[in-house]
Amino acid sequence: MQRKLIKLVRDIYSTNEFIPLHAPTFKGNEQAYLAETISSTFVSSVGKFVDEFEQKIQNFTSTTRAIATVNGTAALHTALNLAGIKSGDLVLTQALTFVATCNVLHHMGAKPVFIDIEPIAFGLCPKATSEWLSENATLDADSQCRHKASGAAIKAIMPMHTFGHPVQIDELLAVCKDWNLTLVEDAAESLGSYYKDKHTGTLGQFGALSFNGNKVITTGGGGMLLCRGQVDGDRAKHITTTAKVPHPYEFYHDEAGFNYRMPNLNAALGCAQMEQLEAKLASKRVIAEQYANFFEDSDLQFVKEPDYAHSNYWLNAIICPDAATRNDLLETTNAQGVMTRPVWQLMHRLPMFADALRGDLTHSEWAEARLVNLPSSPVGV
Template identity: 60%
Template sequence: MIKQLVPFIKDLYQTNDFIPLHAPTFSGNEKEYVSETIDSTFVSSVGKFVDDFEKQIENFTGTAKAVATVNGTAALNASLYMAGVRHGDIVITQALTFVATCNAVNHMGAESAFVDVSPVSLGLCPKALSVFLEQYAVATDLGPIHRETKQRFQAVVPMHTFGHPVELNELIEVCREWKIALVEDAAESLGSFYRGQHTGTFGDFGAISFNGNKIITTGGGGMVLCKTLESGKHTKHITTTAKVPHPYEFFHDEPGFNYRMPNLNAALGSAQMENLQNFIDNKRQLANMYLDFFKGTEFEFVTEPDYAKSNYWLNAVICPSHKEREKLLKQTNAEGVMTRPIWQLMHRLPMFKNAIAGNLSQSEFIEARLVNIPSSPVNFSSTL
């Protein structure tokens, strides 16, 4: 099968040149809007495209208020701050995630604790979360605290891995039972829906990324999805240095962040949003073609859960063994087709090696076998 994969992918993309894992697509008004921004001279954080981009995200996701930030990590950092995470707290997340999830926790002076993922979603497992809290936490009127250290468990952060939504209803139930905030790391899941509702809109806050490799890009950028208009206004305030509006005075009424997205980036994002649905449709078609290719082999293509509609941001395949994973990675990359293993589990990294962790057997299984394969939108009209 591995020998057939490279020619299959090269045929999909109609090229013998190097094929990246996920490249941005600029096929609309990107140049026009960016040029308009340059001509206006409003290239920094003040300009019409920031407001326009936030409104586009609000309309698409159904969130009460969207707040643009300089990158996805800043969006998650602001989300955690707004959810009450402070120095010394513990934030529960998955070990199978990109390091930015834990970096955002660390920036708050908080600590990450790691829970296993579900084979259904590749994201935080609600059963594992419940077991973890029973083992390590004591319930109080103000929420759970660690049995030994008495630190607060202030938030749970599931990540929608590769755009596939986690089991949100079940996670919400556990968080409600334990009186703990839910913050969604939706960095990869713009355009993904859980039971008809957009990811990032279930928790108290959600964070989206617009890095260059995401389904749409602003070059660098992020967005906080806020559950209420009031919390959205406060999030906007703290991410813009907490400056109180005034014609000329500089007065800041609380500690704030300089997380503002430049208008130049927002212009790119506004143009990208005009093609988002096309990108989603295209990527779902690509995923179906991969699914057909791997059908009947020992390699399991990762599909969306039954309850979800995924953007299929990064396509992935689970190999029958670690040895087969290594063979796939070496052969495809040697032949100019970029593939990548999933991230190393967070508790294996030196800065998180002493973190609290539950049983991570499912995470370890996936880490040893999963490979991401090229996922850029395809020009299917040229392949038909």
């Protein structure tokens, strides 16, 4: 099986050289737009490509407002700030996620509560979330959700669309309504993914995208905050640009803001990448279909998009029957120059989050021991 898998991957990418997990491709107007930016001298946080990139993402996702940021973590930090998260607050999220999801909370002085995933899209489980709240939370006289044991305010639910597969948003929104919580979507991996025909990151109050070098499109480093409300969008733009009040020459800042502005150079790269986005997404679906067909009669299960969703298949994944099979697959493929990787170590296993509150994590631990990501770069674009 491993030998045949390595051959399949090499056939997909037509090379005997090292094959990365997800590499950026630049086959459009990237060099032209970068050259234009350099010629204009507007290479930093002011320039036409920043506005154009925001508009392109806004149009593609059908969100009310899109705000470009220096990276996806900055977008998520801004989203949580707008959601009213303060030091000491609790936010329900998943233990199976990339560490940036929880790092943001740590640096805000807030604390994650780790809830189990569901074993279809590997995102935050609505049932487990509801059950944890029923057992551990209460609504006070002001309808503020609070942790029974500590009295800490529980402010938000923050799911992550794992590998680009949309979580069960309607069910999570219902939990938010019952407990007066804000839904903030960590949509870092899911540009081009749709939940019931709506783009991820647009169903909660806020969403955050990433354009890191390993994402579907890249700006080198960069992110985008998606806002459902125009007022929130205007405020997001204000606080991410140092809260500077517009004036012909005076420097006046009306609150402590963030310098989270995306440089024009990065936005120029993003504009060129957006012109190829549809082709990249189409290529990735073809690759996913090739993997699905290959593993159809295997004891390795290919992770397919949920019935309710249209996924971007950012990273293709398989489920091994046990940890030993997973480890053998990882060692063999990487030794042969085909990059594969396990899923992230669960957040509660990391020293900075070891003491965080958590529910039963049976499905998370099961997935951690079995999931393997396969090379997923688009081909030809």
